[in-house]
Amino acid sequence: MLENIRLAFQGIWNHKLRSFLTMLGIIIGIAAIITIVSTIKGTNEQIKQNLIGARTNAVVIKLFQNDYEYEMNWSPVPEGVAVISEQTRDELAQLDRVEAVSLFHTRSYADSIYYGNTQFTGAVFGVDERYLGVYGYRLCYGRGFTQDDYDRGSKVLLLSTKAAGTLFSGANPIGKTLEIAGEPFTIVGVVEQSDSFKPTIETLNDYYTYADTSGGALFLPDKAWPVVYRYDEPQNVALKVASTDDMTRAGKAAADLLTERQVADRNSGFSYRSQDLLEQAQQLQAMSSSTNSQLIWIAGISLLVGGIGVMNIMLVSVAERTSEIGLKKAIGARKRRILWQFLTEAAALTTLGGILGILAGIGLAQLLSQSLQIPVAISVPAIAISALFSMVIGVVFGLLPAAKAARMNPIDALRRE
């Protein structure tokens, strides 16, 4: 068998140009498939990262009325939805795969926050002591909230780097005062999300309009929230779960529990829902994958054409080597041995073509990623399957020529010189 393989590659080398032209169909087909699969995988990974962060594993649970997120900017405090108690929070923390639970208030658009005459247009969060941890914020400068700040609801603020940029454009914000609904709050620190959490975007809407809407985020201790907003506003819940794959399940379990505990009247239309970013990511991925998988079929046609080319050249090869086949049969080669010889040669041809195609595909994918900024990720299974598949093409399309060689009558084969 090894001898056959060696001879097969020798044969390919002896007819370099012919072999290369024969392999070209396979090379192009495999290269196209590798490129497309790499692009799909790259796009999917980017979607997933953008939506749910590389390692945050944070799930947000918000109050919905019917199918819409209950928006405190424009609506009154909902009837019949209780404030989440410490006890309920502890129950959430007990749920399977949940590592941390944070309760927070938020306004996605704040219209009553000023630094002097400058209005702040970003989001404001009333956070408990776990929130910044769940979302992976770290302090850039200044100080963080102390336990005392959290417990007493001190009128202090943390700014995201973006908020600091938009409000102070480079000047040091520490110690400056913002007015929220007329109440003075002192800025004590600036935070940003650590690299592994970026870019974390918290809603699907944000995903599309990430760059231009947000004026950044502003955090105050949750206990201080009622000072400027309403004390009985419904909270949101952020869960940190053990792994990305647990996000869907843990989020649903927590949302169900909250709906059961907090919503007095089921017919009111209120319910808690987890913003299942994993699921959203998967939907987006499916969308981008389905368009590209059609391209794979087209590339598959190239493989079919390449396979027919291999069959053609193998028939030529069998005809050229008629007397070799006759001699081998005369001195005792069985049919199977002749069959294997030509099958090996066809498979070697297409496998080599496949490997060259894989290399070309990787090269092309890199080129695309650099020149067109398309995200690519080389898929190891795709490479393994391509290599295997190109070998299978050789065996399938080599079968007819090889069988023809194996069936040859030695007398006829020797007579033809």
Add this chain to the structure above:
Amino acid sequence: MILAMEHIYKDYYQGKTPVPVLKDVNFRMDEGDYVAIMGPSGSGKTTLMNMVGCLDRPTRGTYILAGKNIGEQKDDELADIRNRYLGFVFQSFYLLPKMNATDNVALPLLYAGVPKKERTERAQEALRMVGLGERLKFLPNQLSGGQCQRIAIARAMVGNPTLLLADEPTGALDSASGDQVMELFAQLNARGTTVLMITHELAIAQCAKKIYHIRDGILDTGEGAGA
């Protein structure tokens, strides 16, 4: 007795009409024989050679080689019989051009399932026997016709066949090389190899111990009709 043919007939078909090529061939060979079969072209001598060489099956009649009825064997069984009991020498050598002398000679041993190291050793020994011990790694196109035919003889002999078959072995050679090849056959026969040769040249046929004539598909073994 090595082989026996009894009432062998072979027909070829031209369209639907059978054309008889061999007619009632009776013929046997014993160990140590050296037989030349002579005949003009079209006499059926190549067909007879193919028959003896188990490359073809008779239309009628019995051919026994090495105790087996050749007419009843399957293709792969015939391949095994050729590999074990027969050695072929052809007019145009049929060496594989990309293989060196040693690999060409070792080829029948590959089909016999001999391990690689032993194949190489036995092939080189056979090449030394035919006087090519200095040319073990040469490719066929680096050698003369006479040397190529000696490689072919080494290939035929490497498996210690029961019968050496030669089809016009000197047909493509100049007379000096031809003489060397015939000398080699004589040596091999003297050491006990049974040889069957077909030729149309009397001078070559006269190297053999017995000469049979074939004409129009009828073989004359000189033993009369009752053989």
